[in-house]
Amino acid sequence: MDDGADEVRSQPVIDADELVVGYPSADEPVIDGQTLAVPKGEVTALIGPNGSGKSTLLKGLANRLEPNDGRVLLDGRRIDSFESKELARKLGRLSQQNTAPDTISVEELVERGRYPHRGFFESQSDGDKEAVDEAITMAGVEHLRDREVGTLSGGQTQLVWIAMALAQDTDVLLLDEPTTFLDPRHQLEVMRVVGTLRDESETTVVLVLHDISQAARYADSVVALKQGSIHASGPPEVVVTEDLLADVFDIDAKVIETEHGPVMVPLNPIDANHPSQTGETEVLQRGDGSRNGQE
Structure with a gap:
């Protein structure tokens, strides 16, 4: 890759400046005045002990929690200035808890990822179908396409949810603990998808991981949090x-x-x-x- 391409990849796509994020039921914020720049086209892993604020920070970056102070910029624009569908075309987020009817098919669930690209009364276009097919293939769930979601294993289900997020076709994808509770094979499958997104589509991925060695292996940057503060950030060999x-x-x-x-x-x-x-x-x-x- 030439120097020009390297410079583009290193530019931040998300800028969090003096971010303060908490919950209405809590007296103190969870994330208190933290600043973070997420490089474009790279994988950034958030690590830290339980309760350190990883998921809360991710929600703040996704505009799922309104900051008490500070700001988040997406491609240089305040993230809270985007309309919901407009933001969903640029940034996708997969949370820890996802629910769908047991009887819905894998293909139908993945198709739901296309909602930001269609009007309320628009039928699925050729472009939508192509995006769904590509997402199912990339996630490695083609053999499950016609299965009902309720019949899948935990690892299979997680890959299907990731396929739905891929079908959303965003520049940025935020994943909250995508490998937790999965067996080693399905963990590797999830991280394979993450690597493919970065290497083939230059998608920016930010994910919360509990497996520190996994973060060091697959991430370009690692951010370590403790008690709501960013303790260290940088390349894995520097942070871990x-x-x-x-x-x-x-x-x-x-x-x-x-x-x-x-x-x-x-x-x-x-x-x-x-x-x-x-x-x-x-x-x-x-x-x-x-x-x-x-x-």
């Missing part, structure tokens, strides 16, 4: 380190460099109050100068 795993996840872990990126091997939780912790772990907990100060 033993120091960061101690600081953000409170674990003693070994990071092994491989040809597929850093692989994390968890060893022990860091807990000074636990009687079984070793002296070495206590040093990591208290900080010996090597694991403190990472921002």
Whole structure:
């Protein structure tokens, strides 16, 4: 790829500036004054412990939660200035919980992804049919096309939902924990689709992942969150380190460099109050100068 193409891919498609996002029922915001630039045409993985604000940040980027302060720009335009269908033609989001009638067929569900491209009374066009066919093929669910969604396994169902998101044909796709609860094969299938989107269509993908090694292998950029703040961001080899795993996840872990990126091997939780912790772990907990100060 030439330098000009590299420059285009590195431009941010989403800019979050001093973003503050929370829920009406909570006294304090979950995301408090965070700034993030999502590079165009790349895969960005959000990692962090439970409750760190990953899904909330994703909802803020998708305009599913109205910010208390700050702003989000999509291609240089405030995201809250888009009308709903206009935004849905540019940005797609797949949440953790998705529901559909058990009796709907796979093809019918994927067709629902075309709603932003049609009027209320317009029938499916040749372009819609082509987009649905391409999405089903890319997600690897062609053999399930005529099956009812209620008869599918969890992994198959997740791939079908991803196919629906692909049929939406957006420039940006946000995925909230797309591999959680899936077996290894279906996790690999999901991440294969993510890689294909980036490499063949230059779609920008932002996804929440719990598997740190998976994030390091497939993402171009990794953003680590802790208690609603962005603790570190950058290439996987810079972010996924033993120091960061101690600081953000409170674990003693070994990071092994491989040809597929850093692989994390968890060893022990860091807990000074636990009687079984070793002296070495206590040093990591208290900080010996090597694991403190990472921002």
